[in-house]
Amino acid sequence: MTDPILERSHALRTEFFENEQELLNSLASQGQFPDAMFIGCSDSRVVPESLTGARPGDLFVARVVANIVPPYGTGQNAVGAAVEYAVLHLKVKHLIVCGHTDCGGIKALDHPVNMATEPAIANWIEFARPAQTRVDARGLSDEAARHQAIVEENVLLQLKNLQTYDAVRRALAENRLELHGWVYDLAEREMRYYDATQDTFVTFSLSNSQAVA
Ligand SMILES: [Zn+2]
Incomplete structure (x- = not known):
């Protein structure tokens, strides 16, 4: 055996x-002395090391359904514990929240989830609900555009949730931590990142990167 x-x-x-x-x-x-923490979805197609070129020791990782960071004080401490450890003990310089297209957790927001048979899913995805609500207020009619918008809004929501943790707020105030919001587009095989100066997600290309540098 x-x-x-x-x-x-x-x-x-x-x-x-x-x-x-x-x-x-x-x-x-x-x-270990990782430089960054990656918070991504559990989806088998979202492989943090492949997306970043990380080798062992490079990336501290938490992967949960819909890359959710429950806010401090909700009693859901799994992601928060990893974040506190990364910021306070490993002293990572970057916290990345990476969403992705075709996300089952985000799609589940549109369907009734059975509280009797899958109570954990039903409770968990509610942490992403405000992203859906915000996007639906815009009245997008195209389903793919709507899904992409909710995925992006959910990344921004989880970046806000990260800042409910004292450790994160302090590190940001002391300029020793940067937050990054990413979306991996599975079909296009490209990465988009949140550009705070434009307040939108832009597709990563080397020319963008050189323009910033
Ligand atoms: Zn997902």
Whole structure:
């Protein structure tokens, strides 16, 4: 009797351990010093390391349905605990909230969720409800545009929720932390990021980046 998932991944894992031997040894003996925390959706298509080019030790990660950060004081502490640890102990310089298109958690806001059979989902997605409400006040008729707008609004909502944590507010006030809002477009295979100066999400391209630099 063996574990089938470990069995089928054995060769890849062995190769990874061999190729990254030096880095993994250093991380095991020195500890972790990640530069950024990535808060993303649990969706299997949203792979933080692939989207950022991160190697082991680079990225502290929390992945939850619809990349939600419950505000401080709600009693939902899983994401907040990771955020406090990242900011206070790991002293990350960047907090990234990354949403994505075709998000099942966001789509669930449009359908009745059965409180009797899936109470955890029903309660959890309510943390994204204000994003839907705000977008629907705009009266967008195109369904794809509406979904994209809710995904973006939800990223902004969760960035606000991050600031309900003392640790985040203090680090921002002391200029040792930056917040980033991203959306990964699965179909277009592109990243959009929130540009506060334009108050909108823009598609990342190197020319944008050079213009800012
Ligand atoms: Zn999702």
